[in-house]
Amino acid sequence: MFKLFKSTALLLSSTAVLVLGLAGPAQAKxxxxxxxxxxxxxxxxxxxxxxxxxxxxxxxxxxxxxxxxxxxxxxxxxxxxxxxxxxxxxxxxxxxxxxxxxxxxxxxxxxxxxxxxxxxxxxxxxxxxxxxxxxxxxxxxxxxxxxxxxxxxxxxTSEQYLASAIALAAEIAKKNGKKPQDVRVAMAFENDPFSLDVRAGVVDDVSKYGMKIVIDDKLPRDLADMSATLTKVKALKPDLLVVSGHSKGAATAARQIKEMQIDTPMIAMTHCEAAKIITKFGAATNGFLCPTQWAExxxxxxxxxxxxxxxxxxxxxxxxxxxxxxxxxxxxxxxxxxxxxxxxxxxxxxxxxxxxxxxxxxxxxxxxxxxFSDAGNNIAKPMVLRQIQDGTLNVVAPSNWASHKVEHPRMVNY
Amino acid sequence: MNLSPKTLAAYAAILVCGIVAPFLFPNYTFQLAMLWIMILFALTWDTMGGQMGYNSLGNIFFFGAGMYICAVVQIAWAGYDVAEYTAHFGAVKIEVTYAQYYGGLMVGLILAALGCVLFAIVFGHIVFGLRGPYFAIGTLGVALAAGELVGTWDYVGGGGGITVPFYPGEPDARSLLYYFLCFPLAIATFSFLKWLYSTRFGLAINAIRDDEEKAEGMGIHTLRYKTIAWASSAFFLGISGGIFGNMVGFVEPLEVAFPTVTFGIFMVVMALLGGKGTLWGPVLGATVFHIIKETTWTYMLGWQWVALGALIIINIVFFQQGILGWAQEKWPERFGIKVEGDDSGREAG
Amino acid sequence: MLDNLLILTAVPVLNVQLLLDGLFIGAIFALAAYGLALVWGVMNVKNLAQGDFVMMGGYIAFVMSKMGIHPIFGLPVAIVLMFAFGWIVYRLIISRVIGRDMFTSLLATFGLAILLQQVLNLIFGPEVQTAESGFEIRSILGGMVTVADIKFISFLLTAVLAAIVVTFMKFSRMGQAIRATAQDARAAKVMGIDTDRVYAFTYALNAAICGAAGVLIAMIWVLQPFFGLAYSIRCFVIVTAAGLGNLPGVIMAGLGLGAFEQFGGFILGAEFQQAIVVGMLVLVLLIRQFQQGRQRQAVV
The missing domain is CATH 3.40.50.2300 (Response regulator)
Structure with a gap:
């Protein structure tokens, strides 16, 4: 058995080293x-x-x-x-x-x-x-x-993605003569590092205003269906629904919100643009709040x-x-x-x-x-919040960037 | 077992190559370390799949379990509360001294190994009831379920993952440290399996592969043998997982710890490519696979995965004997095989 | 978890929503699982590429809706295309693994699954896609329960497809040949049945069934190149639970799994929905293994 291998093994280990050694000459900076x-x-x-x-x-x-x-x-x-x-x-x-x-x-x-x-x-x-x-x-x-x-x-950074959506919910509650503490929030976040970090930011903000979290579901990364979560939304009728799960989460959520005719007055989700939900699901996406790092x-x-x-x-x-x-x-x-x-x-x-x-x-x-702050994140640029209004994305918050007024409750006819 | 001077010289040469390689090619230390892990993957898979005929698609489970055990132990050893630490999604920075780092790593690796052995014994009693393809699907299920369930477990960071304490010294020393953990580990795995296959144990698991009922009839306590075989795979895989978690620095359930369709399937492919049921086949397969992968992979822009799928199909359908099996057929005399055939092993596998 | 149970008791009408959603999707699972039972029973091939065939069918519907054709017409197109595709796959790969040990077919189809999902990914990208039916969505029971017409239609279509396949298996020449081959391939061969052709037809038929299931999935759920494995696992769960020769069992297990997933996701939280399916696989395999030995069984 070894007759061949003492040579093969030697050959292998040396070629392994050689091939790796020769692959790709180092470039200068x-x-x-x-x-x-x-x-x-x-x-x-x-x-x-x-x-x-x-x-x-x-x-x-x-x-x-x-x-x-x-x-x-x-x-x-x-x-x-x-x-x-x-x-x-x-x-x-x-x-x-x-x-x-x-x-x-x-x-x-x-x-x-x-x-x-x-x-x-x-x-x-x-x-x-x-x-x-x-x-x-x-x-x-x-x-x-x-x-x-x-x-x-x-x-x-990620805690800012939905912060202005929470602030907006508090503001609207006050305007309608309610307390921010009365606002009930439903959350559905993908189970991945980014979305969980966004979630942590939302949880902080929500507890700052004393709002109540009524649903807190995490979506598996390969889930094609979030109707179980949305069924809960139907039962509990929260004032605000927040969803984050890259493009995949946005597309799945938008489709099933449409299909289950979810009538939550305020819905915020990340990655609306990347998921192209407006072209895919049309009028049903009206009123969605979409945070963005930048808008043209x-x-x-x-x-x-x-x-x-x-x-x-x-x-x-x-x-x-x-x-x-x-x-x-x-x-x-x-x-x-x-x-x-x-x-x-x-x-x-x-x-x-x-x-x-x-x-x-x-x-x-x-x-x-x-x-940059000492920690290295950019502290000079705010996130903006856009709302889908009649199929276009309009900036609605923060107020110094807002070009349109926020529509509340969202106007959608299923 | 008697080794001829020539064979001894060959082993010595491999050892020397292994030791000097990272110094000759200091920029490739990481990839060389990965090579040893790949060899370990293929070898441990072959213990089950090749030698014993139990084709597991879920061995990656032990890799991930070891990785998580080691990471948690390291964090705790450095004096942090793990639940507290993960609750902040890695927002807490872990400061470790050398003593803490080495201590945590060592204890972590030991516990990873022992924990995985324990898992192997427990799961072994459950899944060894499954035969043939059911075993393959069942183990695949275990690995997939582990990834999903760990993702829901907040104590270890859930889907957000967990950041391992970072080596406190210079980056080059770090690479060398991991290399000199991976290299001896792979050598130890090889030596252990070589010894194991040469004992009665090797014959027993071969007998299980060839005909489990008959083996049982001959008085072989099959469950015990199967469990020991799986536990020894788990032992080495657990340690390799612990090391790999440190090499990456960031552990998360689906992509790093329980990557069923990458590392999990690479194990099988490498062992089959080299020739399953042999000692050197997996080593050969892993080496060839790793070199091809490292030199071509990043330039294929997505087609590499298509190629991987095609490789699996071609390998299993047309070339199931693997490189070594093919060589044995071609030049049986060089392997000291008389023509009455060493084919049984492959057919029944 | 307890809160979620409380919601269900407080608003019992939600049970209807979960049950309906579960049954509608479960019917499609059962359809794909029936295909798996077919190849498994007839040719003893465990097809791990099952879910990827489903995805391929879905993408056919997606492409058609992109071209402005209603995706429901994707059904016949997917059936034809996938039948041809299945035949080719059989000739190239499956015909060479039949009769080899069973791990060979499992790994070969796993390789095929990886290959297919990656090709889909190269063509369509990793984003989630859908094919919109544009049909009405009805709300019943005071708006608490919504049923999209497309779900109802696809449920009916599933039933029709299943009926067609069953009739075909019972009465056509080829169907009889398939059943004969499943019972005893050697005897069938002696009796002059071209078993190779039977196998090719069976595998192609399975691909066609999966393709049809995929079209329906595209209109009800979402498509993504890497979702295939989840469907393969569901098929395995259903078939293992039901046994091979048991069409009513497959249907019941399919519907049951669909409902189980919905209720499980609701009660335990969505993060467990995927884990439930995989956990079921291990569980069902174990229970089944202790119950029955390995034997080939006839289908239908």
Whole structure:
């Protein structure tokens, strides 16, 4: 038995080492006039739709920056390039690929992956190697409580997603002569890191107002049906129903809310846009409140893309098949702009100097203002809440951004 | 067992390669560590599937169970209340000293191993009532149910997952630490199984594979043998899960701990690819699979999974004997096989 | 959990809603499970790609509704296309695993399941999709219970399809040949039945049945490339619980599982709904294993 194997085994172990050793020569962080950013992002698997939105955002910003003069460092102009890996939407793979980008490809500047779960897996690795990461798609609060000095997030954290919906419910209760304490809340959240974090934020807000939680269901990740939860909603008649579960949760909820003719006066859910519920379920979605990180109707501006509406047009012209530009793409583009800004202010490629510069970021972009707290999250940009009114999304809160009044109770005829 | 000097030299060479590899290729430490885990996966699956004829689709259960046990122990060892910690979805940062980290890791791995052995004994008594394909479906059910149920268990963070204490030192030292946990573990697994198969025990589980009723009739206490075989798989898988949880740093139920359709099915594919029911087959299969996977996987943009499905089908339908089985048929004399055939093992598997 | 039980007793009419939802979806489970019982009984192949066939059927309806055709017309289209697809799969793969040990067929179909779900994912992306029927939604019992017409229609269609298949099995030449082969393949062969063709037809028929179930699922629930495994597991639960030669059993078990899932999800909380199905699988397998040995049984 061993006659063959002493040689085979030897051969194998040495080839294993050799093949791995030779695969992919290590790149430098800056090659010639190109600055290489690295990102492991979901091109395949369950997050691939949003992963591709994000990578489109990265690519568009890179293209735009390269075309309009590049990045000025030390009196010389540089271009951006992004080195991508596909993390297959699993955290285990994401952590491995972050390691690979840093160790084998010599990446010194990272862009984030899609989703909180993936960012949670990648962030400790980049921090340990002291590689700064500007991320645009990981909203979980727990990312910013670890004392991680190398993470910078352009988006608002997850507790803000539905905070204004809760505030709105309290406001309306007062207006109708009731107390916020009378408001009864039904919650259905997907059982995943992002949604549970949103849920934690909602629970905090709800208890702040003294509201009552009457339903608290968690939806399994591969559930095609939430009618059991909605049946409870029918029985208990809550004043507010909140749902969060990425695009999958939004689509399932919208369909079954329609089918079961749920008449809750106020319904808030995340990922309305990404799930395209308006086109799919039409008038039945009227009155849904949808939090968004960014909207093309907001009055933000910058010199690179112009206004939010300009970005919207450019994005649609560049990539086929977008009716609405998802905020996932907009914030990804903003992340690349943060890198450009930081390099230019640091005027260096030294990661520590660039990191220093990142901490002092104070930008106005088409996506919103960006300024990082000590923990690395963006504290200069609010979330806005939009309501579906006659098939269009109108900003209804917070009041300084609102273009329309909120409709309450939601006007829907089944 | 007598090893010839030449064989000994070959083993020594593997050991030396294993030890120097991370120093020769420091940038690939993580992938090399994964290689040893993959080898362990294939070897432990083959104990059940190849040697004993019990094709489990749920061995990944022990991997995940070990991972969770180790993570919880590590957090508790560092002086944190686990329920309190998970209630904040990882918003609490765990600070550990070296002593705490190593202590927690060691105790965690030991308990992971013991816990998994316990699980194997308990579940063994339940699922070993199932035969053939029912066993495969039943174990698949156990692994899937474990992922779902752990996801509803708030103590371990539910679907939000749980963050493992991070190694306090330098990142390169961290990679080396995990490498030098994975490498000896895989070697230990191999050596243990090699010894195990050479004893009466190996013959007994082969007899169970070939004809369980007859084996029972011969006075073999089949349930005991089956349980021991499963428990030894569980022992090593549990430890590997504990290490892997630390390598990733973030444990969550469906994708990291109980990934039934990735790692869970890789185990089977690797063992079949190399040739099941042999000692070296799984090692060979795992090595080939891992190298192909690491070099091509990220460039195939989704088609890799289609390719994986196709590989399983082709492997099982057209090439069930695996690389090693094929080599044995091709050059029987090199394996010291006389022509009266060593085929029984594969047919009955 | 107790609160949820209290709700059910306080508003008993909700039981009607849960029961109806459970029965409507359970009927579709039973349809797909019947297909599994067929291939399992006739050719002893445990088809783990069952749920992925269902998803394929669903995506056929989805594509048709995208093209502006009402998805209900997807039913005949899916039946024809999936029948052809099943035949091809049989020729390429299944014909080579028949008669081999049973793990071979299980793993081969598991490989097929992975392949199919990934191809669906590449074509349609991982997002949830639906095919809208646009039919009326009725509320009864004072608005507390809603029944979408499409659910009712699909329930009737399921019954009609099942009746057609049963009649076919009873009276047609091919149906008789299938039953003969299931009883004793060797004897059937001796009697001049082309068993290979019978197997191909059976497998293709199963794919067609799954395709039809998928079309209905697309109009009632939602589609996603990776949901297939859940349906495969449901089929296994139903078939194992009912036994192979037992059509009434399959129907009862299917309806029962549908209702059980709804009530379980309501009472324990939605997070347990998936765990319930998988838990049922293990449980039913164990109970069944102790009850009966392994033997081939005729279907219907």
């Amino acid at each position: 800056v090659e010639g006039d190109t600055i290489i950013l690295g990102s492991a992002i979901s091109f395949t698997g369950k997050y691939s739709t949003n992963g591709i939105h994000a990578s489109n955002g990265y690519n568009l910003a890179v293209k735009r920056i390269n075309e309009s003069g590049g990045i000025r460092v030390g009196g010389k102009s540089y271009k951006f390039k992004v080195k991508y890996y596909d993390d297959e939407s699993t955290p285990a793979r994401g952590a491995q690929l972050a390691e690979r980008l840093i160790k084998q490809d010599g990446i010194k500047y990272m862009l984030g992956p899609y989703s909180s779960g993936l960012t949670k897996a990648v962030a400790p690795v980049t921090a340990k190697y002291k590689v700064p990461m500007v991320e645009a798609e990981g909203a979980s609060r727990s990312l910013f409580t670890q004392g991680n000095k190398y993470i910078f997030a352009v988006l608002s 109707t907001l009055s933000y501006k910058d010199s690179l893309f112009g206004s939010a509406a300009d970005f919207d047009r450019l994005f649609k012209a560049t990539y086929d098949g977008y009716k609405n530009v998802p905020y996932q793409a907009a914030q990804a583009a903003a992340a690349v702009m943060v890198w450009k800004d930081a390099f230019e202010r640091a005027n260096s490629f030294d990661t520590e100097k660039v990191r220093e510069a990142l901490t002092k970021t104070d930008m106005r972009t088409f996506y919103g203002n960006i300024r």
